[in-house]
Amino acid sequence: METRGAVLRSMGAEMPYAESLPLRVEPLQLEPPGPGELLVRVRAAGVCHSDLSVVNASRPRPVPMVLGHEAAGDIEAVGAGVTDFTVGDRVVFSFVPSCGRCSFCAEGRPVLCAPGAAANAAGTLLSGARRWRDAEGQACHHHLGVSAFAEYTVVSERSAVRIDPDLPAEVAALFGCAVMTGVGAAVNTASVRPGESVVIYGMGGVGLAALLGAVAAGAWPIVAVDPVAEKLALAQRLGASHVVQARDDDALTQIREITGGGADYALETVGSEKVLEQAYFATARGGTTVTVGLPHPDRMLQIPAVSLVAEERSLRGSYMGSAVVSRDVPRFLALYRAGRLPVHELLTHRLALDDINLAFDRLARAEAVRQVILL
Structure with a gap:
Protein backbone atom coordinates (compact mmCIF):
# COMPACT_ATOMS: atom_id res chain seq x y z
CA MET A 1 0.00 0.00 0.00
CA GLU A 2 1.01 3.64 -0.40
CA THR A 3 1.53 5.83 2.65
CA ARG A 4 3.72 8.68 3.91
CA GLY A 5 6.45 8.62 6.52
CA ALA A 6 9.35 10.67 7.91
CA VAL A 7 12.58 9.17 6.59
CA LEU A 8 16.04 9.81 8.05
CA ARG A 9 18.69 9.26 5.36
CA SER A 10 21.76 10.50 7.21
CA MET A 11 22.63 11.34 10.81
CA GLY A 12 24.39 14.30 12.34
CA ALA A 13 22.65 17.17 10.56
CA GLU A 14 23.27 20.66 11.88
CA MET A 15 20.67 22.66 13.76
CA PRO A 16 18.27 24.24 13.23
CA TYR A 17 16.64 21.11 11.86
CA ALA A 18 13.85 23.19 10.35
CA GLU A 19 16.52 24.36 7.88
CA SER A 20 18.78 21.31 7.50
CA LEU A 21 15.72 18.98 7.26
CA PRO A 22 17.24 15.69 8.46
CA LEU A 23 13.80 14.10 8.22
CA ARG A 24 11.89 14.21 4.96
CA VAL A 25 8.24 13.24 4.73
CA GLU A 26 8.20 10.98 1.70
CA PRO A 27 5.78 8.72 -0.16
CA LEU A 28 6.49 5.12 0.85
CA GLN A 29 5.41 1.65 -0.11
CA LEU A 30 4.42 -0.54 2.82
CA GLU A 31 4.21 -4.29 2.28
CA PRO A 32 1.30 -6.21 3.85
CA PRO A 33 1.82 -7.72 7.31
CA GLY A 34 3.55 -11.08 7.30
CA PRO A 35 2.88 -13.96 9.71
CA GLY A 36 2.54 -12.69 13.26
CA GLU A 37 2.43 -9.04 12.14
CA LEU A 38 -0.07 -6.17 12.23
CA LEU A 39 -0.91 -3.31 9.89
CA VAL A 40 -1.67 -0.29 12.08
CA ARG A 41 -3.09 3.12 11.23
CA VAL A 42 -0.99 5.39 13.42
CA ARG A 43 -3.11 8.00 15.21
CA ALA A 44 -0.57 9.78 17.41
CA ALA A 45 3.20 9.58 17.88
CA GLY A 46 5.32 11.19 20.58
CA VAL A 47 8.63 12.90 19.85
CA CYS A 48 11.26 11.47 22.18
CA HIS A 49 14.95 12.03 22.97
CA SER A 50 15.61 8.49 21.75
CA ASP A 51 14.52 9.68 18.30
CA LEU A 52 16.71 12.77 18.64
CA SER A 53 19.65 10.55 19.58
CA VAL A 54 19.39 8.92 16.17
CA VAL A 55 19.01 12.22 14.35
CA ASN A 56 22.12 13.72 16.01
CA ALA A 57 24.10 10.44 15.70
CA SER A 58 24.66 9.93 19.43
CA ARG A 59 22.84 6.60 19.07
CA PRO A 60 23.65 5.39 15.55
CA ARG A 61 21.14 3.30 13.63
CA PRO A 62 21.11 1.98 10.07
CA VAL A 63 19.71 4.38 7.47
CA PRO A 64 17.55 5.10 5.59
CA MET A 65 15.12 4.63 8.44
CA VAL A 66 11.49 5.55 9.10
CA LEU A 67 11.82 7.06 12.56
CA GLY A 68 9.53 7.10 15.60
CA HIS A 69 8.82 4.59 18.37
CA GLU A 70 6.27 6.03 20.86
CA ALA A 71 2.76 5.83 19.46
CA ALA A 72 -0.76 4.49 19.46
CA GLY A 73 -3.00 3.48 16.58
CA ASP A 74 -5.74 1.22 15.26
CA ILE A 75 -5.27 -2.18 13.63
CA GLU A 76 -6.32 -2.27 9.97
CA ALA A 77 -5.19 -5.82 9.07
CA VAL A 78 -3.54 -8.83 10.68
CA GLY A 79 -1.08 -11.34 9.25
CA ALA A 80 -1.33 -15.11 9.24
CA GLY A 81 -1.36 -16.78 12.63
CA VAL A 82 -2.38 -13.70 14.62
CA THR A 83 -4.97 -14.70 17.22
CA ASP A 84 -4.64 -12.11 20.00
CA PHE A 85 -5.59 -9.06 17.91
CA THR A 86 -8.41 -8.21 15.54
CA VAL A 87 -9.11 -5.43 13.07
CA GLY A 88 -10.30 -2.34 14.91
CA ASP A 89 -8.30 -2.91 18.09
CA ARG A 90 -6.54 0.16 19.47
CA VAL A 91 -2.95 -0.56 20.47
CA VAL A 92 0.05 1.05 22.13
CA PHE A 93 3.43 0.10 20.72
CA SER A 94 6.32 -1.39 22.66
CA PHE A 95 9.75 -0.41 21.32
CA VAL A 96 11.30 -3.73 22.38
CA PRO A 97 9.54 -6.69 20.74
CA SER A 98 9.79 -9.70 23.05
CA CYS A 99 10.13 -13.13 21.49
CA GLY A 100 8.74 -14.87 24.59
CA ARG A 101 11.25 -17.72 24.26
CA CYS A 102 14.77 -16.45 25.03
CA SER A 103 16.26 -16.72 28.53
CA PHE A 104 15.47 -13.08 29.35
CA CYS A 105 11.83 -13.39 28.33
CA ALA A 106 11.57 -16.68 30.23
CA GLU A 107 12.78 -15.08 33.46
CA GLY A 108 10.36 -12.16 33.19
CA ARG A 109 12.73 -9.53 31.75
CA PRO A 110 11.32 -9.06 28.23
CA VAL A 111 12.91 -5.60 27.79
CA LEU A 112 16.23 -7.46 27.49
CA CYS A 113 14.91 -9.89 24.84
CA ALA A 114 17.96 -10.95 22.82
CA PRO A 115 16.21 -11.44 19.45
CA GLY A 116 14.31 -8.18 20.02
CA ALA A 117 17.53 -6.27 20.66
CA ALA A 118 19.15 -7.81 17.59
CA ALA A 119 16.20 -6.85 15.39
CA ASN A 120 16.20 -3.29 16.74
CA ALA A 121 19.93 -2.90 16.08
CA ALA A 122 19.51 -4.21 12.55
CA GLY A 123 16.50 -2.01 11.82
CA THR A 124 14.15 -4.91 11.11
CA LEU A 125 10.97 -6.36 12.55
CA LEU A 126 11.27 -9.25 14.99
CA SER A 127 11.03 -11.67 12.07
CA GLY A 128 14.05 -10.05 10.38
CA ALA A 129 11.84 -8.60 7.62
CA ARG A 130 11.71 -5.04 6.35
CA ARG A 131 8.32 -3.90 5.06
CA TRP A 132 9.29 -0.39 3.87
CA ARG A 133 10.26 0.69 0.34
CA ASP A 134 10.82 4.23 -0.85
CA ALA A 135 9.60 5.66 -4.15
CA GLU A 136 12.66 4.21 -5.93
CA GLY A 137 12.14 0.76 -4.45
CA GLN A 138 14.99 0.98 -1.91
CA ALA A 139 14.38 -0.83 1.37
CA CYS A 140 14.07 1.40 4.45
CA HIS A 141 14.77 0.29 8.01
CA HIS A 142 12.33 0.11 10.90
CA HIS A 143 13.00 2.14 14.04
CA LEU A 144 12.81 -0.05 17.14
CA GLY A 145 10.31 -2.27 15.39
CA VAL A 146 7.75 0.55 15.26
CA SER A 147 8.51 3.41 12.79
CA ALA A 148 5.70 5.53 14.17
CA PHE A 149 6.33 8.72 12.17
CA ALA A 150 4.16 7.40 9.37
CA GLU A 151 0.48 7.29 8.53
CA TYR A 152 0.55 3.48 8.53
CA THR A 153 3.10 1.00 9.82
CA VAL A 154 3.60 -2.75 10.07
CA VAL A 155 4.78 -4.17 13.39
CA SER A 156 5.23 -7.54 15.04
CA GLU A 157 2.30 -8.56 17.21
CA ARG A 158 4.97 -8.77 19.95
CA SER A 159 5.37 -4.99 19.62
CA ALA A 160 1.77 -4.12 20.50
CA VAL A 161 -0.52 -4.04 23.53
CA ARG A 162 -4.30 -3.72 23.19
CA ILE A 163 -5.92 -0.87 25.09
CA ASP A 164 -9.45 0.44 25.52
CA PRO A 165 -10.64 2.22 22.35
CA ASP A 166 -11.99 5.24 24.24
CA LEU A 167 -8.55 6.38 25.41
CA PRO A 168 -7.43 9.39 23.33
CA ALA A 169 -4.58 8.37 21.05
CA GLU A 170 -2.48 11.41 21.95
CA VAL A 171 -2.50 10.32 25.59
CA ALA A 172 -2.25 6.60 24.89
CA ALA A 173 0.88 7.13 22.79
CA LEU A 174 2.86 8.32 25.82
CA PHE A 175 2.35 5.01 27.59
CA GLY A 176 4.58 3.33 25.03
CA CYS A 177 7.76 5.14 26.09
CA ALA A 178 7.65 8.17 28.40
CA VAL A 179 5.25 6.63 30.90
CA MET A 180 6.60 3.10 30.61
CA THR A 181 10.19 4.28 31.01
CA MET A 320 12.08 0.79 29.30
CA GLY A 321 11.31 0.99 33.00
CA SER A 322 12.22 -2.68 33.57
CA ALA A 323 8.71 -3.26 32.27
CA VAL A 324 6.66 -6.27 31.40
CA VAL A 325 4.60 -4.36 28.87
CA SER A 326 1.54 -6.63 28.83
CA ARG A 327 1.38 -6.24 32.62
CA ASP A 328 2.41 -2.62 33.07
CA VAL A 329 0.46 -0.83 30.34
CA PRO A 330 -2.89 -1.96 31.81
CA ARG A 331 -1.92 -1.13 35.39
CA PHE A 332 -0.48 2.28 34.49
CA LEU A 333 -3.61 3.00 32.46
CA ALA A 334 -5.69 2.07 35.52
CA LEU A 335 -3.74 4.61 37.57
CA TYR A 336 -4.34 7.21 34.85
CA ARG A 337 -8.07 6.58 34.89
CA ALA A 338 -8.03 6.82 38.68
CA GLY A 339 -6.44 10.27 38.42
CA ARG A 340 -3.15 9.14 39.98
CA LEU A 341 -1.06 9.43 36.81
CA PRO A 342 -2.11 12.68 35.08
CA VAL A 343 -0.16 11.84 31.94
CA HIS A 344 -2.05 14.38 29.84
CA GLU A 345 -0.20 17.12 31.75
CA LEU A 346 3.00 16.13 29.93
CA LEU A 347 1.61 17.18 26.54
CA THR A 348 2.94 20.59 25.54
CA HIS A 349 2.60 20.60 21.73
CA ARG A 350 0.45 18.94 19.08
CA LEU A 351 1.60 19.14 15.48
CA ALA A 352 1.37 17.65 12.02
CA LEU A 353 3.79 15.16 10.47
CA ASP A 354 5.10 17.81 8.09
CA ASP A 355 6.32 19.82 11.11
CA ILE A 356 8.54 16.99 12.37
CA ASN A 357 11.84 18.88 12.07
CA LEU A 358 10.45 21.83 14.01
CA ALA A 359 9.54 19.39 16.76
CA PHE A 360 13.13 18.18 16.98
CA ASP A 361 14.39 21.76 17.20
CA ARG A 362 12.09 22.34 20.18
CA LEU A 363 13.22 19.10 21.77
CA ALA A 364 16.92 19.85 21.33
CA ARG A 365 16.46 23.33 22.82
CA ALA A 366 14.51 21.93 25.80
CA GLU A 367 11.47 24.00 24.82
CA ALA A 368 8.99 21.13 25.09
CA VAL A 369 8.09 18.31 27.43
CA ARG A 370 6.19 15.93 25.16
CA GLN A 371 5.17 16.82 21.64
CA VAL A 372 2.71 14.58 19.82
CA ILE A 373 2.30 14.26 16.09
CA LEU A 374 -1.33 13.72 15.15
CA LEU A 375 -1.85 11.60 12.05
Whole structure:
Protein backbone atom coordinates (compact mmCIF):
# COMPACT_ATOMS: atom_id res chain seq x y z
CA MET A 1 0.00 0.00 0.00
CA GLU A 2 1.01 3.64 -0.40
CA THR A 3 1.53 5.83 2.65
CA ARG A 4 3.72 8.68 3.91
CA GLY A 5 6.45 8.62 6.52
CA ALA A 6 9.35 10.67 7.91
CA VAL A 7 12.58 9.17 6.59
CA LEU A 8 16.04 9.81 8.05
CA ARG A 9 18.69 9.26 5.36
CA SER A 10 21.76 10.50 7.21
CA MET A 11 22.63 11.34 10.81
CA GLY A 12 24.39 14.30 12.34
CA ALA A 13 22.65 17.17 10.56
CA GLU A 14 23.27 20.66 11.88
CA MET A 15 20.67 22.66 13.76
CA PRO A 16 18.27 24.24 13.23
CA TYR A 17 16.64 21.11 11.86
CA ALA A 18 13.85 23.19 10.35
CA GLU A 19 16.52 24.36 7.88
CA SER A 20 18.78 21.31 7.50
CA LEU A 21 15.72 18.98 7.26
CA PRO A 22 17.24 15.69 8.46
CA LEU A 23 13.80 14.10 8.22
CA ARG A 24 11.89 14.21 4.96
CA VAL A 25 8.24 13.24 4.73
CA GLU A 26 8.20 10.98 1.70
CA PRO A 27 5.78 8.72 -0.16
CA LEU A 28 6.49 5.12 0.85
CA GLN A 29 5.41 1.65 -0.11
CA LEU A 30 4.42 -0.54 2.82
CA GLU A 31 4.21 -4.29 2.28
CA PRO A 32 1.30 -6.21 3.85
CA PRO A 33 1.82 -7.72 7.31
CA GLY A 34 3.55 -11.08 7.30
CA PRO A 35 2.88 -13.96 9.71
CA GLY A 36 2.54 -12.69 13.26
CA GLU A 37 2.43 -9.04 12.14
CA LEU A 38 -0.07 -6.17 12.23
CA LEU A 39 -0.91 -3.31 9.89
CA VAL A 40 -1.67 -0.29 12.08
CA ARG A 41 -3.09 3.12 11.23
CA VAL A 42 -0.99 5.39 13.42
CA ARG A 43 -3.11 8.00 15.21
CA ALA A 44 -0.57 9.78 17.41
CA ALA A 45 3.20 9.58 17.88
CA GLY A 46 5.32 11.19 20.58
CA VAL A 47 8.63 12.90 19.85
CA CYS A 48 11.26 11.47 22.18
CA HIS A 49 14.95 12.03 22.97
CA SER A 50 15.61 8.49 21.75
CA ASP A 51 14.52 9.68 18.30
CA LEU A 52 16.71 12.77 18.64
CA SER A 53 19.65 10.55 19.58
CA VAL A 54 19.39 8.92 16.17
CA VAL A 55 19.01 12.22 14.35
CA ASN A 56 22.12 13.72 16.01
CA ALA A 57 24.10 10.44 15.70
CA SER A 58 24.66 9.93 19.43
CA ARG A 59 22.84 6.60 19.07
CA PRO A 60 23.65 5.39 15.55
CA ARG A 61 21.14 3.30 13.63
CA PRO A 62 21.11 1.98 10.07
CA VAL A 63 19.71 4.38 7.47
CA PRO A 64 17.55 5.10 5.59
CA MET A 65 15.12 4.63 8.44
CA VAL A 66 11.49 5.55 9.10
CA LEU A 67 11.82 7.06 12.56
CA GLY A 68 9.53 7.10 15.60
CA HIS A 69 8.82 4.59 18.37
CA GLU A 70 6.27 6.03 20.86
CA ALA A 71 2.76 5.83 19.46
CA ALA A 72 -0.76 4.49 19.46
CA GLY A 73 -3.00 3.48 16.58
CA ASP A 74 -5.74 1.22 15.26
CA ILE A 75 -5.27 -2.18 13.63
CA GLU A 76 -6.32 -2.27 9.97
CA ALA A 77 -5.19 -5.82 9.07
CA VAL A 78 -3.54 -8.83 10.68
CA GLY A 79 -1.08 -11.34 9.25
CA ALA A 80 -1.33 -15.11 9.24
CA GLY A 81 -1.36 -16.78 12.63
CA VAL A 82 -2.38 -13.70 14.62
CA THR A 83 -4.97 -14.70 17.22
CA ASP A 84 -4.64 -12.11 20.00
CA PHE A 85 -5.59 -9.06 17.91
CA THR A 86 -8.41 -8.21 15.54
CA VAL A 87 -9.11 -5.43 13.07
CA GLY A 88 -10.30 -2.34 14.91
CA ASP A 89 -8.30 -2.91 18.09
CA ARG A 90 -6.54 0.16 19.47
CA VAL A 91 -2.95 -0.56 20.47
CA VAL A 92 0.05 1.05 22.13
CA PHE A 93 3.43 0.10 20.72
CA SER A 94 6.32 -1.39 22.66
CA PHE A 95 9.75 -0.41 21.32
CA VAL A 96 11.30 -3.73 22.38
CA PRO A 97 9.54 -6.69 20.74
CA SER A 98 9.79 -9.70 23.05
CA CYS A 99 10.13 -13.13 21.49
CA GLY A 100 8.74 -14.87 24.59
CA ARG A 101 11.25 -17.72 24.26
CA CYS A 102 14.77 -16.45 25.03
CA SER A 103 16.26 -16.72 28.53
CA PHE A 104 15.47 -13.08 29.35
CA CYS A 105 11.83 -13.39 28.33
CA ALA A 106 11.57 -16.68 30.23
CA GLU A 107 12.78 -15.08 33.46
CA GLY A 108 10.36 -12.16 33.19
CA ARG A 109 12.73 -9.53 31.75
CA PRO A 110 11.32 -9.06 28.23
CA VAL A 111 12.91 -5.60 27.79
CA LEU A 112 16.23 -7.46 27.49
CA CYS A 113 14.91 -9.89 24.84
CA ALA A 114 17.96 -10.95 22.82
CA PRO A 115 16.21 -11.44 19.45
CA GLY A 116 14.31 -8.18 20.02
CA ALA A 117 17.53 -6.27 20.66
CA ALA A 118 19.15 -7.81 17.59
CA ALA A 119 16.20 -6.85 15.39
CA ASN A 120 16.20 -3.29 16.74
CA ALA A 121 19.93 -2.90 16.08
CA ALA A 122 19.51 -4.21 12.55
CA GLY A 123 16.50 -2.01 11.82
CA THR A 124 14.15 -4.91 11.11
CA LEU A 125 10.97 -6.36 12.55
CA LEU A 126 11.27 -9.25 14.99
CA SER A 127 11.03 -11.67 12.07
CA GLY A 128 14.05 -10.05 10.38
CA ALA A 129 11.84 -8.60 7.62
CA ARG A 130 11.71 -5.04 6.35
CA ARG A 131 8.32 -3.90 5.06
CA TRP A 132 9.29 -0.39 3.87
CA ARG A 133 10.26 0.69 0.34
CA ASP A 134 10.82 4.23 -0.85
CA ALA A 135 9.60 5.66 -4.15
CA GLU A 136 12.66 4.21 -5.93
CA GLY A 137 12.14 0.76 -4.45
CA GLN A 138 14.99 0.98 -1.91
CA ALA A 139 14.38 -0.83 1.37
CA CYS A 140 14.07 1.40 4.45
CA HIS A 141 14.77 0.29 8.01
CA HIS A 142 12.33 0.11 10.90
CA HIS A 143 13.00 2.14 14.04
CA LEU A 144 12.81 -0.05 17.14
CA GLY A 145 10.31 -2.27 15.39
CA VAL A 146 7.75 0.55 15.26
CA SER A 147 8.51 3.41 12.79
CA ALA A 148 5.70 5.53 14.17
CA PHE A 149 6.33 8.72 12.17
CA ALA A 150 4.16 7.40 9.37
CA GLU A 151 0.48 7.29 8.53
CA TYR A 152 0.55 3.48 8.53
CA THR A 153 3.10 1.00 9.82
CA VAL A 154 3.60 -2.75 10.07
CA VAL A 155 4.78 -4.17 13.39
CA SER A 156 5.23 -7.54 15.04
CA GLU A 157 2.30 -8.56 17.21
CA ARG A 158 4.97 -8.77 19.95
CA SER A 159 5.37 -4.99 19.62
CA ALA A 160 1.77 -4.12 20.50
CA VAL A 161 -0.52 -4.04 23.53
CA ARG A 162 -4.30 -3.72 23.19
CA ILE A 163 -5.92 -0.87 25.09
CA ASP A 164 -9.45 0.44 25.52
CA PRO A 165 -10.64 2.22 22.35
CA ASP A 166 -11.99 5.24 24.24
CA LEU A 167 -8.55 6.38 25.41
CA PRO A 168 -7.43 9.39 23.33
CA ALA A 169 -4.58 8.37 21.05
CA GLU A 170 -2.48 11.41 21.95
CA VAL A 171 -2.50 10.32 25.59
CA ALA A 172 -2.25 6.60 24.89
CA ALA A 173 0.88 7.13 22.79
CA LEU A 174 2.86 8.32 25.82
CA PHE A 175 2.35 5.01 27.59
CA GLY A 176 4.58 3.33 25.03
CA CYS A 177 7.76 5.14 26.09
CA ALA A 178 7.65 8.17 28.40
CA VAL A 179 5.25 6.63 30.90
CA MET A 180 6.60 3.10 30.61
CA THR A 181 10.19 4.28 31.01
CA GLY A 182 9.70 6.95 33.67
CA VAL A 183 6.99 5.46 35.86
CA GLY A 184 8.60 2.04 35.45
CA ALA A 185 11.97 3.36 36.62
CA ALA A 186 10.35 4.55 39.85
CA VAL A 187 8.03 1.65 40.63
CA ASN A 188 9.73 -1.31 38.90
CA THR A 189 13.47 -0.66 38.89
CA ALA A 190 13.76 1.42 42.07
CA SER A 191 10.69 -0.08 43.78
CA VAL A 192 10.11 3.18 45.63
CA ARG A 193 8.05 2.74 48.80
CA PRO A 194 5.88 5.22 50.72
CA GLY A 195 7.90 7.74 52.71
CA GLU A 196 11.18 7.14 50.87
CA SER A 197 12.99 10.16 49.44
CA VAL A 198 13.57 10.57 45.71
CA VAL A 199 15.54 13.06 43.64
CA ILE A 200 14.92 13.13 39.89
CA TYR A 201 17.33 14.75 37.44
CA GLY A 202 15.74 16.03 34.23
CA MET A 203 12.16 17.19 33.84
CA GLY A 204 11.56 16.11 30.28
CA GLY A 205 8.81 13.66 29.41
CA VAL A 206 10.52 10.67 31.01
CA GLY A 207 11.66 12.58 34.10
CA LEU A 208 8.21 14.00 34.73
CA ALA A 209 6.72 10.54 34.24
CA ALA A 210 9.18 9.26 36.84
CA LEU A 211 7.97 12.06 39.10
CA LEU A 212 4.38 10.93 38.60
CA GLY A 213 5.45 7.40 39.47
CA ALA A 214 7.20 8.55 42.65
CA VAL A 215 4.12 10.54 43.67
CA ALA A 216 1.84 7.56 43.02
CA ALA A 217 4.19 5.38 45.11
CA GLY A 218 3.91 7.75 48.08
CA ALA A 219 7.50 8.99 48.11
CA TRP A 220 8.48 12.04 50.19
CA PRO A 221 10.29 14.31 49.79
CA ILE A 222 10.47 14.35 46.00
CA VAL A 223 13.09 16.71 44.60
CA ALA A 224 12.97 17.77 40.94
CA VAL A 225 16.19 19.04 39.33
CA ASP A 226 16.33 20.84 35.98
CA PRO A 227 17.86 24.01 34.48
CA VAL A 228 14.54 25.23 33.00
CA ALA A 229 12.34 27.22 35.37
CA GLU A 230 9.11 26.42 33.51
CA LYS A 231 9.76 22.69 33.82
CA LEU A 232 10.45 23.02 37.53
CA ALA A 233 7.15 24.87 37.91
CA LEU A 234 5.37 22.04 36.11
CA ALA A 235 7.14 19.51 38.34
CA GLN A 236 5.82 21.29 41.43
CA ARG A 237 2.32 21.31 40.00
CA LEU A 238 2.59 17.55 39.41
CA GLY A 239 3.69 16.76 42.95
CA ALA A 240 7.36 17.59 43.52
CA SER A 241 7.77 18.70 47.13
CA HIS A 242 10.95 20.65 46.29
CA VAL A 243 12.70 21.91 43.16
CA VAL A 244 16.38 22.68 42.60
CA GLN A 245 17.84 24.74 39.78
CA ALA A 246 20.40 22.45 38.14
CA ARG A 247 22.78 25.31 37.36
CA ASP A 248 23.10 26.40 41.00
CA ASP A 249 26.63 25.87 42.31
CA ASP A 250 25.21 24.47 45.52
CA ALA A 251 22.57 22.22 43.92
CA LEU A 252 24.00 19.09 45.54
CA THR A 253 24.14 20.81 48.93
CA GLN A 254 20.49 21.85 48.57
CA ILE A 255 19.45 18.29 47.75
CA ARG A 256 21.33 16.89 50.73
CA GLU A 257 19.72 19.44 53.05
CA ILE A 258 16.23 18.71 51.72
CA THR A 259 16.67 14.93 52.06
CA GLY A 260 18.50 14.93 55.38
CA GLY A 261 21.91 13.88 54.08
CA GLY A 262 21.02 12.35 50.75
CA ALA A 263 18.10 10.70 48.99
CA ASP A 264 17.09 7.07 49.22
CA TYR A 265 16.81 7.06 45.43
CA ALA A 266 18.20 9.23 42.65
CA LEU A 267 16.80 8.86 39.14
CA GLU A 268 18.82 10.26 36.22
CA THR A 269 16.84 10.78 33.01
CA VAL A 270 19.08 13.22 31.12
CA GLY A 271 21.45 10.87 29.33
CA SER A 272 24.60 12.61 30.58
CA GLU A 273 27.42 10.86 32.39
CA LYS A 274 28.14 14.10 34.30
CA VAL A 275 24.55 14.33 35.51
CA LEU A 276 24.65 10.64 36.43
CA GLU A 277 27.72 11.31 38.57
CA GLN A 278 25.84 14.10 40.36
CA ALA A 279 22.86 11.83 40.88
CA TYR A 280 25.11 9.18 42.43
CA PHE A 281 26.46 11.66 44.97
CA ALA A 282 22.93 12.92 45.73
CA THR A 283 22.04 9.64 47.43
CA ALA A 284 22.65 8.73 51.06
CA ARG A 285 24.70 5.83 52.33
CA GLY A 286 22.85 2.72 51.24
CA GLY A 287 21.08 4.70 48.51
CA THR A 288 20.26 3.58 45.00
CA THR A 289 20.92 5.49 41.78
CA VAL A 290 18.83 4.49 38.76
CA THR A 291 19.94 5.69 35.34
CA VAL A 292 17.41 5.93 32.56
CA GLY A 293 19.07 8.27 30.04
CA LEU A 294 21.21 7.06 27.15
CA PRO A 295 24.57 8.87 26.92
CA HIS A 296 26.74 8.56 23.82
CA PRO A 297 28.39 5.11 23.84
CA ASP A 298 31.84 6.70 24.14
CA ARG A 299 31.04 8.45 27.44
CA MET A 300 32.44 6.95 30.65
CA LEU A 301 31.28 7.29 34.26
CA GLN A 302 33.72 7.87 37.12
CA ILE A 303 32.69 7.13 40.70
CA PRO A 304 34.67 6.01 43.76
CA ALA A 305 34.62 2.22 43.45
CA VAL A 306 35.03 1.74 47.19
CA SER A 307 31.73 3.53 47.90
CA LEU A 308 29.77 0.67 46.36
CA VAL A 309 31.03 -1.60 49.14
CA ALA A 310 31.85 0.65 52.07
CA GLU A 311 28.59 2.59 51.79
CA GLU A 312 26.46 -0.16 50.24
CA ARG A 313 25.41 2.09 47.41
CA SER A 314 23.70 0.65 44.33
CA LEU A 315 23.84 1.79 40.71
CA ARG A 316 21.21 0.32 38.41
CA GLY A 317 20.27 0.69 34.80
CA SER A 318 16.62 0.86 33.80
CA TYR A 319 15.70 0.13 30.20
CA MET A 320 12.08 0.79 29.30
CA GLY A 321 11.31 0.99 33.00
CA SER A 322 12.22 -2.68 33.57
CA ALA A 323 8.71 -3.26 32.27
CA VAL A 324 6.66 -6.27 31.40
CA VAL A 325 4.60 -4.36 28.87
CA SER A 326 1.54 -6.63 28.83
CA ARG A 327 1.38 -6.24 32.62
CA ASP A 328 2.41 -2.62 33.07
CA VAL A 329 0.46 -0.83 30.34
CA PRO A 330 -2.89 -1.96 31.81
CA ARG A 331 -1.92 -1.13 35.39
CA PHE A 332 -0.48 2.28 34.49
CA LEU A 333 -3.61 3.00 32.46
CA ALA A 334 -5.69 2.07 35.52
CA LEU A 335 -3.74 4.61 37.57
CA TYR A 336 -4.34 7.21 34.85
CA ARG A 337 -8.07 6.58 34.89
CA ALA A 338 -8.03 6.82 38.68
CA GLY A 339 -6.44 10.27 38.42
CA ARG A 340 -3.15 9.14 39.98
CA LEU A 341 -1.06 9.43 36.81
CA PRO A 342 -2.11 12.68 35.08
CA VAL A 343 -0.16 11.84 31.94
CA HIS A 344 -2.05 14.38 29.84
CA GLU A 345 -0.20 17.12 31.75
CA LEU A 346 3.00 16.13 29.93
CA LEU A 347 1.61 17.18 26.54
CA THR A 348 2.94 20.59 25.54
CA HIS A 349 2.60 20.60 21.73
CA ARG A 350 0.45 18.94 19.08
CA LEU A 351 1.60 19.14 15.48
CA ALA A 352 1.37 17.65 12.02
CA LEU A 353 3.79 15.16 10.47
CA ASP A 354 5.10 17.81 8.09
CA ASP A 355 6.32 19.82 11.11
CA ILE A 356 8.54 16.99 12.37
CA ASN A 357 11.84 18.88 12.07
CA LEU A 358 10.45 21.83 14.01
CA ALA A 359 9.54 19.39 16.76
CA PHE A 360 13.13 18.18 16.98
CA ASP A 361 14.39 21.76 17.20
CA ARG A 362 12.09 22.34 20.18
CA LEU A 363 13.22 19.10 21.77
CA ALA A 364 16.92 19.85 21.33
CA ARG A 365 16.46 23.33 22.82
CA ALA A 366 14.51 21.93 25.80
CA GLU A 367 11.47 24.00 24.82
CA ALA A 368 8.99 21.13 25.09
CA VAL A 369 8.09 18.31 27.43
CA ARG A 370 6.19 15.93 25.16
CA GLN A 371 5.17 16.82 21.64
CA VAL A 372 2.71 14.58 19.82
CA ILE A 373 2.30 14.26 16.09
CA LEU A 374 -1.33 13.72 15.15
CA LEU A 375 -1.85 11.60 12.05
